[in-house]
Amino acid sequence: MLASTLVFCVLILSAQAPARGRKGSVLQAWILTAAAPLATGLASISRAVSSGVDSVGDLFEAHSENARLKRELGLRDRELFHLRAEVSQSGRDHRLALAAGILPNVIGTAPVLLVENRAGLLSALIGAGSGSGVVPGSPIAVAEGLVGRVVSVGRSVSRAQLLVDASAAAGARISRTVETGVVKGDGRGGLRLNNIPTTSRVAAGDAIESAGIDGIYPRGVAIGRVSSVARSGSLFLEIRVTPAASFSQLTDVLVLAPSPAVTESPGGARSATP
Numbered sequence: 001m002l003a004s005t006l007v008f009c010v011l012i013l014s015a016q017a018p019a020r021g022r023k024g025s026v027l028q029a030w031i032l033t034a035a036a037p038l039a040t041g042l043a044s045i046s047r048a049v050s051s052g053v054d055s056v057g058d059l060f061e062a063h064s065e066n067a068r069l070k071r072e073l074g075l076r077d078r079e080l081f082h083l084r085a086e087v088s089q090s091g092r093d094h095r096l097a098l099a100a101g102i103l104p105n106v107i108g109t110a111p112v113l114l115v116e117n118r119a120g121l122l123s124a125l126i127g128a129g130s131g132s133g134v135v136p137g138s139p140i141a142v143a144e145g146l147v148g149r150v151v152s153v154g155r156s157v158s159r160a161q162l163l164v165d166a167s168a169a170a171g172a173r174i175s176r177t178v179e180t181g182v183v184k185g186d187g188r189g190g191l192r193l194n195n196i197p198t199t200s201r202v203a204a205g206d207a208i209e210s211a212g213i214d215g216i217y218p219r220g221v222a223i224g225r226v227s228s229v230a231r232s233g234s235l236f237l238e239i240r241v242t243p244a245a246s247f248s249q250l251t252d253v254l255v256l257a258p259s260p261a262v263t264e265s266p267g268g269a270r271s272a273t274p
Contacts, residue, residue, distance in 0.1 A: 103141055104218045105257035107133050110140075112250040113157065120166035120187025122247070124148070128255055129156045137216060137258035145222035145244030146170065146210060147253055163223070164189050164247055171214035172223055174200075175207040183208065183223055183241060189248070191224055191241035198231055208241050215259050 110128035128134050130153050138150040140160050148162040161168050166187030173180045174193075179202065181195040196202060206226045212219025222244040230238040 103221060103254060103256060107138065107255045107257055109252055110134075110158075110255055111252050115162075115247070115250060122162040122165040122168075122185070122187065122189075123151075124160045124162060124250060124253075126150075126158050126160055126253060126255070127156065129154045129158050131155050132255070134158050134255055135258055139217050139221075139256040139258070140253040141221060141256060142245050142250070142253055144246070145224065146217060147245050147247070147250065149216055150255070160253075162247060163245075164191060164243060169214070170217050170223065171211040172208050173211040174202050174226075175209055177201055177206070180211045180213060181239075189243070191243055193226070193239040193241050194236065196237045196239055197235060198237055200237060202226060202229055202237065202239060204228060218256065218259070 108128065110126040110132070112124050113127050114125040116123050116125075124147075126140065134150055134153050136150055136153055138158075140147045140150065146163055148160045148165070148168065150158045150160045152159045162185070163170060163183070164185040164187070166185055168185040170183050171180065172183040172193060174196070177200060179196055179200055181193050183191050183193050186192055191208075193202075193208060204226050208223045208226065210217040210219055210221045210223055224241040224243040226239055227242045228240045232238055
């Protein structure tokens with residue numbers, strides 16, 4: 001009790017006694033001194049929490065900005081893709097238009113809907129048929145050269161045999177030596193030039209064009225270039241030809257009027273839905 005009374009008296013006196021060199025009482029000074037570390041700690045915690053909140057806010061803002069930039073980049077990529085597609089299509093249309101002025105008896109253009117490869121039998125569905133004047137035997141070509149010929153016709157869709165088909169053939173001529181032979185597809189995207197004798201001066205790089213002797217393809221249309229020449233023990237050379245047309249990238253073709261020999265044949269005018 002005595003100690004409690006003494007402490008109480010000291011507190012009363014300190015509350016009344018003025019602090020040295022400061023405003024307020026001694027008790028207030030003691031309280032402020034004792035509370036200073038606690039206030040400092042609370043201030044540090046407050047600053048840390050505030051900094052953390054700001055960091056989280058900055059992080060969310062950065063994620064939001066990143067998502068916005070990704071959306072804008074995706075939009076720009078799509079726009080660039082469409083622009084490139086339009087430019088590419090415009091270029092193809094321009095080349096086809098130029099080729100249409102050079103190739104004989106062009107009926108019109110047709111989109112390539114599907115290219116099929118079944119065990120070396122290569123064919124294509126094109127978006128043109130009897131309604132567009134297409135008949136069986138109509139050759140098809142691109143600006144670079146011959147592609148093949150139509151074999152069956154529907155009202156709006158036709159099937160064409162590609163020149164690289166294993167069973168396809170066309171009369172051909174070596175432009176430099178003017179020698180004629182037969183180009184056949186190998187079923188793997190390449191061509192062979194047959195019936196050229198070993199005495200020929202044909203060489204790699206020579207241009208091969210249609211000879212117009214098969215009654216199907218017109219004369220003078222590019223077929224490809226000689227890639228290799230080999231002399232075997234037979235009477236004829238083994239000649240490989242790289243096609244002028246890119247058969248793996250067919251998108252549109254030119255349809256030509258068929259040879260009179262095709263239209264005048266007994267079965268030349270028949271058509272069938274592919």
